[in-house]
Amino acid sequence: MENAISVSGLVKNFGPTRALDGLDLTVATGEVHGFLGPNGAGKTTTIRVLLGLLRADSGQATLLGGDPWRDAVTLHKRLAYVPGDVTLWPNLSGGEVIDLLGRLRGGLDPKRRKDLLKRFDLDPRKKGRAYSKGNRQKVGLIAALASNVELLLLDEPTSGLDPLMEEEFRQVIAEEARNGRTVLLSSHILSEVEALCDRVSIIRLGRTVETGTLAQLRHLTRTSISAELASPPNGLAELPGVHDVHIQDHQVNLQVDSTQLDAVLRQLSASGVRSLVSQPPTLEELFLRHYETPETAGANQK
Amino acid sequence: MNSFTGTGALIRLILRRDRVLLPIWILFMGLLPLSLASGTAALYPTDAGRQGYIDGLAANPMLVMFYGPKPLEPSLGALVFWRSATGIVILAIITLLMVIRHTRVEEEAGRRELLGSAVVGRNAGLAAAVLAASGASVAVGILVALGMMSQDTPAAGSVAMGLAWASAGIIFAAIGAIAAQLSEGAGAARGIGLGIIGVSFAVRGAADMTDTGWLNWLSPLGWSHHVFAYTLDRWWIFGLVAVASLAFTYLAISLSARRDVGAGLLPPRLGRAVASPGFSTPLALAWRLHRGNMWGWTIGLGLVGGALFGGVADSTTKLLADNEQLKEIMARLGGDSVAADMFLAGTMGIGAIAVAAYGISAALKMRLEEASLRSEPVLATSVSRMSWASSHLVFAFLGPLVVMAATGLSAGLVYGASTGAVFDDLPRVLGGALVQLPAIWVLTALTVAAFGLVPRLAPGIGWGALAACLMLGQVGALLGLSQTVLDLSPFTHTPRVPGGEMAWTPMIVLTAIAIVLMAAGLSAFRRRDIPVT
Structure with missing residues (x-):
């Protein structure tokens, strides 16, 4: 299996809104792939389709060699997901959520869990409602990173983290990549993408507008x-x-x-x-070329 | 800028956000007494007829506990004021929840911070919520008064009745504001608030049932009843209401000043650093999310409520001993225990409506989990949609079974202890509780169907169906609705036991309807997008 994720011509409508409009995305096994686009471009929708939570209206999607909708339960043993806004159960402690999600996925590495708690400086005894946005995000990250999975689907995972933790996150992802894990990283933080990603795809209005290595993309600009x-x-x-x-x-x-x-x-x-x-050209300029068009004003789905 | 700056703008925001819900319940609550009055006038046109009706109802202490002190005169207005008293409690619940919704829920969702950073005073949010809920209560009161006047009842009494209704709404809006300050979670705030209403109701009920006048003044719900619209028209009570509401609001504001945004006055506790070994399945998660509610209902309604019903049941027989006429009727119907049996069967019917509320809220937990995006990370693990949904449905369907069984056991034991025939009475009373389950399941399953098919409408459909059943059961016959309409409520079909005939057909049919509805909901849930927000 060469590609961990392979998506072509994906279309998804929410009533009259077209969230995905023929999106293509290929993530090779073992690479860290940056998934970029303005708010409402369809990043979260794509990831939810890959998780088998949303059913695409048309197009093909293959995930770890399986059908994300049909084979959801078996595929999910091999991947971990961190949403952009981790919401926790108010009455469960962070430690309990980490353990629960890890076990539901098929087990987690207790040594790695301990290590990550220390590195991210998280108190696992606090109840869900007592965590700040950044700390909720850490709970989601630790739950995902402490599992032994092949694929990480990260949807703007660092929103709310402070710069120190952001740095820690980069190191952890770099280690994951060295260990051969595949990562799909949707992000807004360009320096993060530049530092971590082998290849990037830029999407806008539900369509892929650029894809390739950073060097290739620079060449175009x-x-x-x-x-x-x-x-x-x-x-x-x-x-x-x-x-x-x-x-x-x-x-x-x-x-x-x-x-x-x-x-x-x-x-x-x-x-x-x-x-x-x-x-x-900086990645920023590259982005702005795609972001700064009058049409972006029309998109408001996240 | 003072601490109330922006209150007006926030009231407009509340009105805008509630623009659908608010007019619906104002109209519904406001027109309820009018429809009740026209129905009563048609059924009981004369004072004598109404007096007979009042005496019949008031002979049952449970109904006195429910409706409050019986009217002093058999006039149409006085009778409707008494008979529609359940509406006062519902209005209190609505305004209490409305205030919590616009204060603590906003704060928990982080939206208050957003507003707090704008030119908005520290107390503006609280004040806006209380004022909006109070305004809505006044609107209900005006409709009540106009509606009653249109039925040719005296104007002064109608105004007093409208004010009595509005008073309950206003005072519990202020109590809701206090509850919202105490805990960090909106759920706990609702629990505290509804608990206060429950205690007020129980105190008022106990006071009226035992005719203990002073006890009544401890319950704000009692104040509305003791206005005695159309007979005494005690205007001074509204002064008491105004003072108390202002005092409660002031207390809420000063509690709010003592805490940080997002925090509660009751400190949160630390949890486990590592989950217990068994905490590894969807069912274990569902147990953690549902157990508080299940214990609350089992202990509150099941054990305590059941014991209360069982205890009162025997006294209905004793009460009858004083009333020769009724005693004769009862004897003809089948003996001494008939009154107690009828009382127990009726009480179980009312309790079942409450337990249906629990079943619906347990089913709606799935919707809550989905809308708050908490279902997403779980479904992104190797948990199928079916096992996720079933883990919640275990509690939505078996939870009511536990509560009804506890109610039946507790009532049966206490009643059996008072009659001295526990082995005879316990199974009969327990059976009376359990026969209600199919009807409860129908409402729960309807909510599950809505959750699968039209998730955004699920809360409206679930609670709407419950409200409709409550209205059909409580006042449907009085409104002169046809049997076809009354038959829409599953509770119309449950056998009236103990005392009546046991009928298996409706039990089987209702259970089958519940199974079909649940299957429809689950099959739609398997196919649809998640999350629908």
């Missing part, structure tokens, strides 16, 4: 260049693939498609380069 020249530049704006040119005396700021970088550099050196700063 623009590099920003800021240069100080010996003489005023000319002809830069006319070059193909050049955008947002700002020239002030000898100072030039522009954006260029990665494929056209060579031509721009030649044109710049013709004017004599005194200083040059070139920046690869």
Whole structure:
């Protein structure tokens, strides 16, 4: 089995709202896959379909070689899920929830449980209603991470964690990846995705708009260049693939498609380069290109 | 900015959020006495007829406990004021729950923090909830008064009756505000609040049953009854109500000032660090979620209530000894124990409606788990939808069995002890309790069906059906409804035992209906999306 998750053409409607509109997603076994998209893009809906909680209207989904709807109960022994907003039973302690969810999944590693409690600095004796948002999230994370499963489905799992715990989370996930577990990580925190993920898929309005390694995605986008020249530049704006040119005396700021970088550099050196700063696109810029469209205003499903 | 800034805006928010529910119950509660009055006027047009009717009912101490002190005159208004008293309790329950819903539930959900960060005073939320619930009570009161006037009853009495109704709503809105301050969980706050209503009801009932005047003033529910609309019209009681509501609201506000947002006055306790070894199945989880309620009902209604019913049952026979006319009728019907039997059968019928409320709430626990997204992580483990649902249904269906069995046992033992024939009476009384189960199961199963098919409407359908059965059973005959309509309530069909004929057919049919409804709900639940929020 090569792909842990393989989804194609997934469609899901909630009444008149189309939550998934032909979504594709492939997660190879053993990789950490970033699942990115603005609020309401369909990330949670996709994960719920993969969990067999929602039934897709059309399209194919395969999870660990099985059908997520039909084989839900057996597949769930091999995966663990952390929702973006962990809600706990007000009268159960955190420790009880961790044990219960672990046992319902088929058992959990007591050594790992103890270790994780320490690393995440969680008091397992508190009752559900007494935990803060971040601590509820830790309960969900520990319950999932202390189980010996092949696949982790994490839906914005770090919302509410403080930076220290966020760092701890990254280390734990990196360890999981080294141990060969597959992780689908839906996230909003770009640095987290950059640090952890082998490949990412960006979705918008229920559709996959980009997928690939970060290097591949960067290649598709623009590099920003800021240069100080010996003489005023000319002809830069006319070059193909050049955008947002700002020239002030000898100072030039522009954006260029990665494929056209060579031509721009030649044109710049013709004017004599005194200083040059070139920046690869950040993941943020990559995102904003997909996020900042007027259509996103129409989506409101989470 | 003072601590009440924003109260007006928050009242508008409450009205907006309750824009469907609020008008429905205001109209329903407000028009109830009117429909009762027109029905009574048609059935008992004369004072003499009404007096006979009153005497018949008041001979049963249990009904005096239920409806309050019997009217001093047989006028239409006085009779309806007495007979519709159950409505006062229902209104009190509604406003109490409404205040908790808009205070503690909001706080538990974290929405109060969101509002608290805006230009909203510290006490605005509490004040808005109490004022909105009080306003709704006044609206009910106005409808009650207008409705009664339209039936040609005296205007002053009608106004007094409207005010008596509104008073109960207002005072229990303020009590709800106090309950909301005490615990962190909305569930516990509701428990405390409903407990206070229960105690008020029991104190008022005991006072009226034993005719102990002073005891009545300890129960805010008693105040409304003792207005004696259409006869005494005691206006000064409303002054007492106003003072008490203001005092209770002030107490709630000062309790609220002593605690943090989200916290309760009663401190939370620490739990186990590691789950006990057996805590590893959906059923074990369901047991933890349901056991508090089940013990509460078993002890509260089953053991305590049952003992009370059993104890009172014998005194109905003794009471009859004083009334030659009734004694004669009873003797013709089948002997001394007839009165006690009728009392016990009737009481079990009323108790069954309460237990149906428990069954419905246990079934709705599934909906609560789903809507709060707590079912999701469990269903994402290797637990099938069927085993998750069945673990809750064990309590929704067997819980009422436990409670009814406890009621029957406790009532049977106490009654048997007073007659000296435990071995004869215990099985008869226990049987009287258990025959109610199929009807309870029908309502529970209807809720399960709604949960599977139309999950968002499940609470409305479950509670609506219960309210309809309550109305059909309590006032249906008086409203002159046809037998076909009365037959809609499963409780119409349960055999009246002890005392009456045992009938197996309705028991089997009702159980079959319950099974079909439950199967329909489960099969829909297996196929549908989770969660539907």
